[in-house]
Amino acid sequence: xxxxxxxxxxxxxxxxxERYHILHPFHELLHSGGCTKDQVRAWALxxxxxxxxxxxxxxxxxxxxxxxxxxREWRQRIVDHDGEIDDHPEGGLRRWxxxxxxxxxxxxxxxxxxxxxxxxxxxxxAYVAFVRDRSELEAIxxxxxxxxxxxIISQRVSGMLAHYDFISQDTLRYFxxxxxxxxxxxxxxxxxxxxxxxTAEQQEAALDALRFKCAMLWSQLDALYHVYxxxxxxxxxxxxxxxxxxxxx
Amino acid sequence: xxxxxxxxxxxxxxxxxERYHILHPFHELLHSGGCTKDQVRAWALxxxxxxxxxxxxxxxxxxxxxxxxxxREWRQRIVDHDGEIDDHPEGGLRRWxxxxxxxxxxxxxxxxxxxxxxxxxxxxxAYVAFVRDRSELEAIxxxxxxxxxxxIISQRVSGMLAHYDFISQDTLRYFxxxxxxxxxxxxxxxxxxxxxxxTAEQQEAALDALRFKCAMLWSQLDALYHVYxxxxxxxxxxxxxxxxxxxxx
Numbered sequence: 150x151x152x153x154x155x156x157x158x159x160x161x162x163x164x165x166x167e168r169y170h171i172l173h174p175f176h177e178l179l180h181s182g183g184c185t186k187d188q189v190r191a192w193a194l195x196x197x198x199x200x201x202x203x204x205x206x207x208x209x210x211x212x213x214x215x216x217x218x219x220x221r222e223w224r225q226r227i228v229d230h231d232g233e234i235d236d237h238p239e240g241g242l243r244r245w246x247x248x249x250x251x252x253x254x255x256x257x258x259x260x261x262x263x264x265x266x267x268x269x270x271x272x273x274x275a276y277v278a279f280v281r282d283r284s285e286l287e288a289i290x291x292x293x294x295x296x297x298x299x300x301i302i303s304q305r306v307s308g309m310l311a312h313y314d315f316i317s318q319d320t321l322r323y324f325x326x327x328x329x330x331x332x333x334x335x336x337x338x339x340x341x342x343x344x345x346x347x348t349a350e351q352q353e354a355a356l357d358a359l360r361f362k363c364a365m366l367w368s369q370l371d372a373l374y375h376v377y378x379x380x381x382x383x384x385x386x387x388x389x390x391x392x393x394x395x396x397x398x
Numbered sequence: 399x400x401x402x403x404x405x406x407x408x409x410x411x412x413x414x415x416e417r418y419h420i421l422h423p424f425h426e427l428l429h430s431g432g433c434t435k436d437q438v439r440a441w442a443l444x445x446x447x448x449x450x451x452x453x454x455x456x457x458x459x460x461x462x463x464x465x466x467x468x469x470r471e472w473r474q475r476i477v478d479h480d481g482e483i484d485d486h487p488e489g490g491l492r493r494w495x496x497x498x499x500x501x502x503x504x505x506x507x508x509x510x511x512x513x514x515x516x517x518x519x520x521x522x523x524a525y526v527a528f529v530r531d532r533s534e535l536e537a538i539x540x541x542x543x544x545x546x547x548x549x550i551i552s553q554r555v556s557g558m559l560a561h562y563d564f565i566s567q568d569t570l571r572y573f574x575x576x577x578x579x580x581x582x583x584x585x586x587x588x589x590x591x592x593x594x595x596x597t598a599e600q601q602e603a604a605l606d607a608l609r610f611k612c613a614m615l616w617s618q619l620d621a622l623y624h625v626y627x628x629x630x631x632x633x634x635x636x637x638x639x640x641x642x643x644x645x646x647x
């Protein structure tokens with residue numbers, strides 16, 4: 150079945166309504182104040198791996214784009230995460246490290262990704278491989294979780310500020326910037342997908358790309374929940390107490 | 399620090415003693431009779447994905463080997479999993495499907511891997527990528543979990559036969575064959591690794607390859623436990639009741 154552009158958008162939004170990680174029990178716990186400080190540390194430490202691969206997957210797609218206008222558009226995403234050449238303003242990856250710093254995690258340990266859960270690494274690597282190996286349409290469609298991110302960011306930021314005394318507006322500054330960046334990127338990508346996915350096969354591929362992306366985000370929170378909330382062992386993963394530099398005030 | 403071949407073997411065995419999935423709570427549950435039939439189905443359905451990529455990763459390594467003797471040795475692994483050309487005897491993949499058949503799972507559903515947990519797919523894909531992208535030494539060292547498999551297979555087979563009336567010697571025939579195949583393969587690979595990993599750097603790479611492999615096996619059981627034992631939702635994954643063809647006797 151071939152969808153109109155409007156029907157395709159509705160089908161994409163439906164995937165978000167059913168599969169985006171705003172529905173995950175770990176998100177619920179995090180924004181409602183149910184996490185311990187160590188659980189928030191585990192989340193920030195693991196999510197660094199995801200932050201880390203975003204400019205990588207964007208650079209891979211940049212290298213695949215033929216059109217100079219598209220490359221200029223897509224390059225902005227790398228600037229957003231890596232920062233301007235002169236580091237003013239700082240990029241998203243630095244802002245994420247402000248959060249892990251604020252949680253008292255050793256920065257070299259965080260960036261080494263040694264203590265991250267293997268499932269986190271596998272999910273992030275799957276995203277890089279997806280953007281490398283699939284069509285341009287699928288690679289761009291997989292970014293469409295940004296359509297749903299303002300809602301989860303708002304919940305996360307207001308909930309975390311309200312419930313955790315070890316979290317501040319400053320250490321969460323990554324998300325403030327994403328609130329303006331993500332909708333701009335999502336608008337562009339959604340317009341592209343609606344214009345380019347015209348056959349039934351292309352539309353299914355775009356929908357599957359978004360399902361894949363939701364699954365890779367969900368998989369990361371599953372692993373976090375299993376090990377740091379349910380409390381099952383994971384050999385080699387970060388243990389509470391490890392790699393702390395100082396107790397944040 | 400450079401190890402003697404004997405010290406390297408001891409270090410490899412120590413990794414197994416600390417990280418092999420014989421230590422995982424899901425294995426404990428499975429062989430002790432603590433699983434429901436649906437949990438055994440979820441395990442067999444997901445593990446099909448792992449079985450499926452074994453001949454693929456072996457073919458990738460086969461294509462990378464320069465030496466004809468090594469290629470003949472490694473080719474046997476593909477025969478073991480895919481079967482002889484005339485299908486006598488059948489290969490390991492067919493034997494695995496005898497198990498999922500015996501559990502009443504629809505074969506086309508199993509082989510489509512549609513209902514598998516995303517984490518399972520990401521872990522399996524990570525193994526294929528590892529064998530493709532790392533050195534020959536690391537690719538071969540990552541197979542060394544076979545040193546530890548006779549112990550887990552023995553526990554699994556005797557425990558499952560004793561505790562589950564829906565499991566028979568015939569549906570578990572995959573494991574009987576692995577009890578002779580795995581030690582032969584492991585002996586060859588261990589001898590290769592002990593001969594080729596001579597510098598400290600090579601030895602660390604071999605040890606890390608085995609740690610990686612243990613983590614990809616562990617990650618799969620974590621996901622199974624989280625969703626099918628702890629009972630958390632996973633959008634798109636197999637649900638008990640789905641894709642059953644007939645109740646096994």
